[in-house]
Amino acid sequence: MMEKTTTGPQGSLTIRTLAMPADTNPAGDIFGGWVMSQMDIAGAIAAVERVRGRVVTVAVEAMTFIAPVKVGDVLCVYTRIERVGTTSVTVGIEAWVRRNRLDDRQQVTEARFVYVSLDENGQKRAIAAE
Numbered sequence: 001m002m003e004k005t006t007t008g009p010q011g012s013l014t015i016r017t018l019a020m021p022a023d024t025n026p027a028g029d030i031f032g033g034w035v036m037s038q039m040d041i042a043g044a045i046a047a048v049e050r051v052r053g054r055v056v057t058v059a060v061e062a063m064t065f066i067a068p069v070k071v072g073d074v075l076c077v078y079t080r081i082e083r084v085g086t087t088s089v090t091v092g093i094e095a096w097v098r099r100n101r102l103d104d105r106q107q108v109t110e111a112r113f114v115y116v117s118l119d120e121n122g123q124k125r126a127i128a129a130e
């Protein structure tokens with residue numbers, strides 16, 4: 001599991017979006033799947049920037065849901081490149097919310113997503129050194 005953050009978000013702010021009523025479960029909280037989707041999108045943005053090409057998600061590792069997301073929360077997803085392999089890139093991802101008129105900030109998830117670099121034909125592509 002990734003180290004718990006104690007001071008604030010780690011990484012670059014990659015996505016900021018609003019949790020809407022359509023994304024709730026019957027209990028009124030936001031679906032975990034919606035939050036994971038936002039994290040996958042943010043991780044893919046970070047991976048595409050690093051590999052400078054198309055990527056596909058191959059694995060989600062160490063996904064932890066720390067606190068619920070509520071309707072009206074502003075979800076902020078932070079990413080950082082943790083590892084670059086031959087064809088894969090591992091992105092550390094944290095989601096935080098701002099709630100109660102944006103006064104409170106709380107971490108809601110953390111995970112590592114792994115992406116594989118593909119060429120235009122969908123074949124694995126070696127990642128070039130930076």
Ligand SMILES: CC(=O)SCCNC(=O)CCNC(=O)[C@H](O)C(C)(C)COP(=O)(O)OP(=O)(O)OC[C@H]1O[C@@H](n2cnc3c(N)ncnc32)[C@H](O)[C@@H]1OP(=O)(O)O
Nearest residue numbers: 056057058059060084085086087088089114115116123124
């Ligand atoms: C099922 C879905 O629709 S999910 C939504 C979107 N995702 C997809 O569609 C991806 C479906 N999967 C695939 O197309 C294939 O598995 C691919 C192209 C991603 C990988 O192809 P494979 O031939 O299995 O790849 P291979 O085993 O060589 O691994 C490629 C890289 O991914 C890494 N990798 C593969 N599986 C995993 C895993 N479970 N966890 C972490 N890393 C992994 C490998 O370590 C390797 O990294 P490296 O080149 O940096 O050393």
